[in-house]
Amino acid sequence: DSGVTQTPKHLITATGQRVTLRCSPRSGDLSVYWYQQSLDQGLQFLIQYYNGEERAKGNILERFSAQQFPDLHSELNLSSLELGDSALYFCASSTSRGGGANVLTFGAGSRLTVL
Amino acid sequence: SQQGEEDPQALSIQEGENATMNCSYKTSINNLQWYRQNSGRGLVHLILIRSNEREKHSGRLRVTLDTSKKSSSLLITASRAADTASYFCATDENSGYALNFGKGTSLLVTP
Numbered sequence: 001d002s003g004v005t006q007t008p009k010h011l012i013t014a015t016g017q018r019v020t021l022r023c024s025p026r027s028g029d030l031s032v033y034w035y036q037q038s039l040d041q042g043l044q045f046l047i048q049y050y051n052g053e054e055r056a057k058g059n060i061l062e063r064f065s066a067q068q069f070p071d072l073h074s075e076l077n078l079s080s081l082e083l084g085d086s087a088l089y090f091c092a093s094s095t096s097r098g099g100g101a102n103v104l105t106f107g108a109g110s111r112l113t114v115l
Numbered sequence: 116s117q118q119g120e121e122d123p124q125a126l127s128i129q130e131g132e133n134a135t136m137n138c139s140y141k142t143s144i145n146n147l148q149w150y151r152q153n154s155g156r157g158l159v160h161l162i163l164i165r166s167n168e169r170e171k172h173s174g175r176l177r178v179t180l181d182t183s184k185k186s187s188s189l190l191i192t193a194s195r196a197a198d199t200a201s202y203f204c205a206t207d208e209n210s211g212y213a214l215n216f217g218k219g220t221s222l223l224v225t226p
Contacts, residue, residue, distance in 0.1 A: 101163055101165070106158045
């Protein structure tokens, strides 16, 4: 157990729907990162939050949004889902705001299947 | 965006042999990290090497970094079946905040 908790573990939904993925970072970590892993694209950085504020943005689609709450948990919202959104979504956390020796601790992931 | 590129994409060896995988990146970095992912699970941090270091060891792992060639290698000595996993390099180039991962090397160690 890495200390980073992601729910749900598996999610099956239909095209056009909206889902929310949840992440609780490791105790003491202020940064939360979201990554998408698919077979053809590898591990893609989506977005980072540090202590409630957006810190860095990667290849996140406009249909996706995220936020980090005062208790530091984070949610990734995926809307108007398409078949291509099927992937493993990972949350990772770290103590650092980013840069420097930023070691990430990953959760077990949420597997999203869009039918 | 992905910056690190691992090579080879896949590697199959027998227990006891050494496994070497390589990573190349495109711009300057502060440090480079290697992570392991067992099938369908979260990534686990293995080792970090800073840009001013050339070699680092951790147990059976040896990492080298050549900033002039923008490349790194991960050597796993005396491989075990439990080392079967995908290995990713990650760099902090470009954004300086999030880590950019390559597509990984899939390692299979057979008994």
